Amino acid sequence: MTWSRLTTTAGAPVADNQNSLSAGPRGPLLLQDWRLLEKLAHQNRERIPERVVHAKGWGAHGQFTVTHDISAYTCASLFSGVGKTTPLIARFSTVAGELGAADAERDVRGFALKFYTDEGNWDLVGNNTPVFFVRDPLKFPDFIRTQKRHPRTNLRSATAMWDFWSLTPESLHQVTILMSDRGLPQTPMHMNGYGSHTYRFWNAADECSWVKFHFKTRQGHKHFTNEEASYIVGQSRETYQEALFGAIEAGAFPRWTLFIQIMSEAQARACAFNPFDVTKVWPHADFPLIEVGEMELNRNADNYFAEIEQAAFSPSNFVPGIGASPDKMLQARIFSYADAHRYRLGTHYESLPVNRPRSPVRVYHKDGAMNFVGQQTGVVDAYYEPNSFGGPAESPEFREPPMPIEGDAAHWDQRGDDDYYSQPRALFALFDEGERARLFSNIAAAMAGVPTEIVERQLAHFDSVDPAYGSGVRAALKRD
Numbered sequence: 001m002t003w004s005r006l007t008t009t010a011g012a013p014v015a016d017n018q019n020s021l022s023a024g025p026r027g028p029l030l031l032q033d034w035r036l037l038e039k040l041a042h043q044n045r046e047r048i049p050e051r052v053v054h055a056k057g058w059g060a061h062g063q064f065t066v067t068h069d070i071s072a073y074t075c076a077s078l079f080s081g082v083g084k085t086t087p088l089i090a091r092f093s094t095v096a097g098e099l100g101a102a103d104a105e106r107d108v109r110g111f112a113l114k115f116y117t118d119e120g121n122w123d124l125v126g127n128n129t130p131v132f133f134v135r136d137p138l139k140f141p142d143f144i145r146t147q148k149r150h151p152r153t154n155l156r157s158a159t160a161m162w163d164f165w166s167l168t169p170e171s172l173h174q175v176t177i178l179m180s181d182r183g184l185p186q187t188p189m190h191m192n193g194y195g196s197h198t199y200r201f202w203n204a205a206d207e208c209s210w211v212k213f214h215f216k217t218r219q220g221h222k223h224f225t226n227e228e229a230s231y232i233v234g235q236s237r238e239t240y241q242e243a244l245f246g247a248i249e250a251g252a253f254p255r256w257t258l259f260i261q262i263m264s265e266a267q268a269r270a271c272a273f274n275p276f277d278v279t280k281v282w283p284h285a286d287f288p289l290i291e292v293g294e295m296e297l298n299r300n301a302d303n304y305f306a307e308i309e310q311a312a313f314s315p316s317n318f319v320p321g322i323g324a325s326p327d328k329m330l331q332a333r334i335f336s337y338a339d340a341h342r343y344r345l346g347t348h349y350e351s352l353p354v355n356r357p358r359s360p361v362r363v364y365h366k367d368g369a370m371n372f373v374g375q376q377t378g379v380v381d382a383y384y385e386p387n388s389f390g391g392p393a394e395s396p397e398f399r400e401p402p403m404p405i406e407g408d409a410a411h412w413d414q415r416g417d418d419d420y421y422s423q424p425r426a427l428f429a430l431f432d433e434g435e436r437a438r439l440f441s442n443i444a445a446a447m448a449g450v451p452t453e454i455v456e457r458q459l460a461h462f463d464s465v466d467p468a469y470g471s472g473v474r475a476a477l478k479r480d
């Protein structure tokens with residue numbers, strides 16, 4: 001038997017060794033078996049990097065319907081008339097857990113929406129909480145590190161979490177929400193969503209105002225206690241996927257009502273607190289909720305990876321009539337997300353079907369890895385701008401009214417505002433006895449193993465919110 005005979009075209013009989021051990025199914029495997037090589041090579045490339053935060057998620061398609069006219073505030077076409085509907089995709093997530101994390105873990109939940117409007121995509125990448133832990137974007141990577149794994153133990157570290165929070169008192173508001181009932185929703189359908197940051201609206205006359213977005217669940221709030229959650233996780237780690245996917249398959253479409261809060265530019269200048277500080281809410285008594293419309297999720301993805309894992313949400317995806325505010329966290333996010341997508345999904349992530357706007361796309365992007373759409377200006381000779389070949393030019397309606405900004409452009413000392421306690425105090429005052437008891441025991445449980453000096457530092461903050469807050473946690477720590 002010679003090598004040349006062995007390398008006979010795949011499938012052809014090897015004439016003179018029918019009875020040898022290498023014949024038929026016992027014959028050798030050849031490097032030329034390109035089906036095998038392709039399959040193995042593809043398997044090696046089935047994984048892409050998971051999101052650096054919010055890796056575990058659940059999503060679905062749906063639509064938004066306008067029920068109330070807000071054209072006095074914004075010229076955004078998706079809000080341009082009662083009854084108007086806009087398709088969208090939603091992705092909910094936990095923040096800290098990896099791709100395989102259990103769903104029913106105490107954590108903030110992401111609430112990311114991509115509206116495929118007739119003027120391009122508008123993404124609202126929010127959470128199920130109206131505030132955030134930090135207000136200085138420089139602190140975001142540090143904060144996330146304290147939620148992820150310790151470099152040596154490779155375990156989550158309660159010490160790191162409470163060390164950071166106790167040295168970062170602006171986190172008190174969000175920590176109180178996280179440790180309350182709201183920190184463990186039963187399903188993504190049973191929680192609210194918030195844009196959290198202040199955004200900017202302008203209307204057809206270029207009159208500007210500041211806006212916050214609130215999506216209120218129509219399913220009601222439902223939460224697990226720590227004990228219920230640990231039992232549930234013992235039964236299934238995928239409870240959110242089961243609940244959301246199952247509800248939509250069964251035709252029980254979840255709905256949310258969208259409200260906005262509006263603050264005029266004059267009100268912002270006179271506001272007692274910084275209206276662009278994401279650790280603070282706007283009191284509803286001063287800035288009442290204005291109803292806008294209804295969001296419904298009504299279609300599951302046919303392919304989770306293509307439509308949910310590859311969905312790329314970015315606070316930089318705006319449409320005319322909606323823009324950014326001077327919130328420094330939001331400004332940093334406007335850089336961070338598209339950068340993350342280029343790393344995680346590739347240069348032309350915007351061309352993937354789930355990310356591609358439904359409106360015509362006319363951009364001067366050229367070439368680059370995985371450009372599968374070619375020249376995106378719609379005109380072959382228009383590959384630079386300006387040009388004489390009818391290539392797209394920026395249309396006047398994409399012009400944003402100039403934003404008046406003031407103050408020194410320098411590295412920011414966020415410690416200039418040290419009112420860490422008044423808004424958490426107002427929140428704590430809303431909790432009834434049962435909610436307070438659960439808050440105290442959740443905090444005590446989360447502090448297990450944390451060094452005393454860190455616990456004491458945090459207790460002093462709780463005392464400053466309300467002496468009943470500090471003493472309640474102290475009592476729970478003694479019990480546990």
Ligand code: HEM
Pocket residue numbers: 050051052053054057091092093109110111112125126127132136137138140194195196197278311312313329330332333336337340341344
């Ligand atoms: C400076 C502050 C922040 C930075 C630098 C930041 C950065 C990031 C990055 C890099 C991702 C992963 C994106 C991806 O790979 O797809 C992400 C995901 C996410 N972030 Fe942030 N983030 C910040 C603050 C916030 C805040 C304040 C909120 C909510 C109000 C938020 C909500 C989300 C959500 C919901 C996702 C998941 C989106 C999805 O479902 O794909 N982030 N963030």
